[in-house]
Amino acid sequence: MGSCPSVKNILVLDSEGKRVAVKYYSDEWPSVSSKLAFEKSVFVKTQKTSARTEAEVVMFDGYIIVYKFIQDLHFFVTGGDEENELILASVLQGFSDAVGLLLRNNVDKRTALENLDLIFLCLDEVVDGGIVLETDANLIAEKVSGHGLEGAGSFTEQTISQALATAREHFARSLLK
C-alpha cells in the first residue's frame, strides 16, 4: 500500500492456453518456465468459467487476476492481492476494447496473429513498466494506429505509392464485406 497501482502482467492466451502475446512487467517470474507455469495455472483455474459478457476475477497464490474471454482469445490482467481490482479491471477493459477497435471487431486468434504487431504495440501503450499508461480504449487504439495523434501530418510522411497501397487495401476490404 501507499504505492502506485501496478500491473504485474498482461496475458493473451488462446482457447488451449497457448500464448498469443504476453507481457510481464514484474520480475517475479524470472524464467520462461516459471512464466509458462503461471500461465498454465491461470488458464486452468479460469477455463471453466464464463467471462464473456462481464469481466471475471479470481484470486490465488497472492495474485488477483481479472479476465475476459472474447471468441477464442483469453485476456488476463494480473496484480498483487493488495491491488484495487477495479483498476485492474479498467486496464483489462481498455486493452481488450482497444484490441477490438484495432482488429475491427474481428477479435479471434487468427486475426490477432495476423495483426500481431498491433497487439504488441497495444501492450506497449497500455502499461509501461507496471504503471498504467492509458485506459481509454479509443486513445490506445489511436496511439497504436497512428491516426488522430498526428492528425493530418501523417499523410505528408507517406509517399504517394504507400498512400495508394493503403487506399487500395481499404477498397479491397470494403468489396469483400
Added chain:
Amino acid sequence: MAQPLVVKKDDDCDEEEYYSPFLGIEKGAVLQEARVFHDPQLDARRCCQVITKLLYLLNQGDTFTKVEATEVFFATTKLFQSKDAGLRRMVYLMIKELSPSADEVIIVTSSLMKDMNSKTDMYRANAIRVLCRIIDSTLLTQIERYLKQAIVDKNPVVASAALVSGIYLLQTSPEIVKRWSNEVQEAVQSRAALVQFHALALLHQIRQNDRLAVSKLVTSLTRGSVRSPLAQCLLIRYTSQVIRESGMNTQGGDRPFFDFLESCLRNKAEMVILEAARAITDLNGVTSRELTPAITVLQLFLSSSKPVLRFAAVRTLNKVASTHPLAVTNCNIDMESLISDQNRSIATLAITTLLKTGNESSVDRLMKQMTNFMSDIADEFKIVVVEAIRSLCLKFPLKYRSLMNFLSNILREEGGFDYKKAIVDSIIILIRDIPDAKESGLFHLCEFIEDCEFTYLSTQILHFLGNEGPKTSDPSKYIRYIYNRVILENATVRASAVSTLAKFGALVDALKPRIFVLLRRCLFDGDDEVRDRATLYIKLLDGEATVGETDKDVTEFLFGSLDVPLVNLETSLWNYEPSEVPFDISSVPKETKSQPLAEKKATGKKSAGPAAVNGPVPTVDASYEKLLSSIPEFASFGKPFKSSAPVELTEAETEYSVNVVKHIYDGHVVLQYNCTNTIPEQLLEEVVVFVDASEAEEFSEVASKPLRSLPYDSPGQTFVAFEKPEGVLATGKFSNILKFIVKEVDSSTGEADDDGVEDEYQLEDFEIISADYMLKVGVSNFRNAWESMDLESERVDEYGLGVRESLGEAVSAVISILGMQPCEGTDVVQNNSRSHTCLLSGVFIGNVKVLVRLSFGISGPKEVAMKLAVRSDDPEVSDRIHEIVANG
C-alpha cells in the same frame, strides 16, 4: 504506419482449416530475413513483418544468443533511415525488447535524441520512453533538459511518457530526477487525467522519505484539484499513509482527512469509491461510526451485475468481519444470496464472512448450506472455509457438536494433503481448547488414521493421541487403533505408533502389562528404528530393572518437549565442529520468532491494518555469535545473552548508512556498528565510532575495534565494547560520531588516492533500555508454566497508566517496555473491549525465567489501569520487573 492485415498479403491461401502466419517459424530463417534491414532501398512493410516475427519469437520464450542479439540490434538501427511511422514504432519496440548493452546504446542515442525533438508527438513520446529505458546516468544528464521540457509538454502523451520514464529513472539516478520537482509539480495541475496521475505518482516518490513534504502534498491536494480517478486513488493511498504515520496522538475528536476519505465514497468512479472504502476499513482503530458509510457503499456493490465489483466488496467486507463482525451483519442477506454466485471466489468469501458474522443460532442453518457448497469448490477454497469454521467454533464452544461433525464428515471425503492437514489441525485445536470436544474429536481422528494416505498426518495424530489419549476416561479403546498402525503402516508411522503405545503404558498403570506384550511384538519389526524404540521403551517402562530411573524421569523423557526451537538447534548443529567437547544443547539460543499455537489461532482472525503488526522480533543470529567469538578482545566476556535488532543511526539514502546491534553480556555490552559506504568515488579507512556515554553513567568504554577500510557498497563492522556492573540494569543514552579517513577513488581505474583527509559524520543517538536485558521466549502452555512457578516469587502491584488512546495502545506500550514475548495471541485486544488480560513470557539476563500476567481496564474517559503480576525463578527479578514498569 501500422496497417491491419499486413501479413495476410503474403499467404493468401485461405483454404486451410486453421492456419497461423507463424506456422513452422524458425529462428535461423527469421534472422536471415532480417538482412532486408540492410537494403539501401528499405521496404518498410517487409521490415515490419520481419520485426513482428522477431518479436513473436521473443514473446514465445525463444532467446537470442549474444551475437544474434547484437547483430539484430545493429541491423535494426539501420531502420532509422526509413521515414515510415509504423516501422519506426516497431523499431522502438524492438530496441526495448533487445535491451542493448551500454556500448551498443551509443549507436542509437543520436537517432533517438533526434526523434525526441521531432515535431511529431508520437515520435517524441516513444523516443523518450525508449531512451530512458536504455541509457545510464551520464547520458541522462545530457538529455535532462529535454525531459524537463517534455514533462510540461502540452501534449499529454508526451508529458506522460516523460513522467513515467521519470518514475523508472528514479530507481537508478534519483539525484537527477529529484531536480525535476518544479516541472512535476506543474504537471500535477495538468488537465489531462493520466498526466495528473503520473505526475502525482512521481512527485510522491521523489518526496517519499520526507514525511512532512508528503503530508503537505496531501493537505494541498485533498482540497480538490485532482480529478482523474486513478490520481484520486493514489491520493487516497497517500492520505491513509499520512493518517497512519500521524499515529494515535490525536486525542479523541475527528481524524484528520477523514472528511476527504468520506467524500470520496460519493465519487462517480467505482474504483475511487472502492479505494476510499478500503482505506476507511483499514484505518487504525476505526470506530463503527466511521465504518458505517463505507459499509453502506460496499453493500450496494454486493448486488452489482459486475463480478469484479461484487468480488471487491465481499473481499473487503470479509476483512472487516474479522475485526468488526457487528458492522457487517447488515449485509448478511446480500451475502447469503452470494453463496450461489457463479464465481466461486465470491461464494467462498461470502460463506467465510457469514461464518465470521453469524451468531449462535444461525450456525446450524449455515452448516446445512455449506454441505452442498463444499462438494463443488476447489481445495484451496475449502481450506479457507475450514479455517473459518475453526474460529467460529472457538467463538461458540457450545456449538462444537455440529461443527465437529461437519469437520469429520469432510475429513472422510476426497481431498489433497493441505486440505486434510487444515482439517486435522482444526480438530486438534478444538480438542485442546474445548474440553467437551475431546472424546469425540479423538475418536474422529482415530477413524481417520485407519484409512489415511499421508504419513505426516498419521504421525502427527499418533503423537497427539499419545499426549491426550491416556488422560481420557477410557484410554484402552484407543489401543486398537494405535496397534493397527504397527501392523499395517510404513516404518515411519510404525515407529510413531510405538512411541504412542509407550506413552499409554507410562501413564495408565492398568494398561501397562498389555502394552508390554504389544511392545515385545515390535521387537521383531523389520525396521531398525521401530525395533530400537521398542527396546528403549521396554527398558524405560520396566522401572524396577533400571536403577536411578524414577517414574518422573520416565514421563519427563516421554512427554518433555524440546525446549529449543528446531530451527536454532539445526543451525547450532551445523556450526558444531566435532571435537573433544560434546555438543551442549543448552548453548542453543532459545529465542523464537513466535509462538506456534498463538500463530495458529491468530490466522483465523488476522489483525487488520499494517500498524497492528508488532515490530520485527529479534533473533539471536548464529552469525553474530561466530563473528563476536572471532574477536580476541571480546573473548573474555563469555557468551552474549542477547543481540538486539539493528537500530538505524542514519536516515535512508544518506552518504553513509550505519546501524547498530547491541550485544548484551553479563558484565559487558558490545556495540556492533554496521557501516555501508554509498559513495562510489570514496574509500574510507580507519573507520571508528566515537561514542559519548556521558549520559550512560554506569558504562565505561573498555575496547574499540576500528574497521581498516570500507570500500563502496561492501558493508563492514566496527565495534566498541563497554563494561557495566554485573547484575544491575544499566541503561542510558549513547551519542555517536563516525570518524574516518576519506580517500578519493578514480572512477575509471578504481584506484584510491594515497592521501586521505580526516573527516567525521554525526550519527543519531540510541539508548540501551531495560528491554535489552530480556529475551523473548514463548511458552507453549502459559497456565501450566505459571502454576509450576514458585508462588513465593510472585509480586503483584497496580499501576495507573493515565489517559490512553485505546486499550490496545496501552497493552503494546507495556509489552515494548518489558520486551517480552506475548503468549497465546494475547497481545491482540478485541476492539471496543473494556478490559484485557495479556500473558507475557521471557528470560531475563542471568537466564532467569519470567512470566507476567497483565490485567488492563479502561474507564469512560480513557483512563487505563493495570494490574501486574510477575512470577520468576528469582524473587529479586520479580521486583526488578516492577521497577522497570514503574520507571517506564
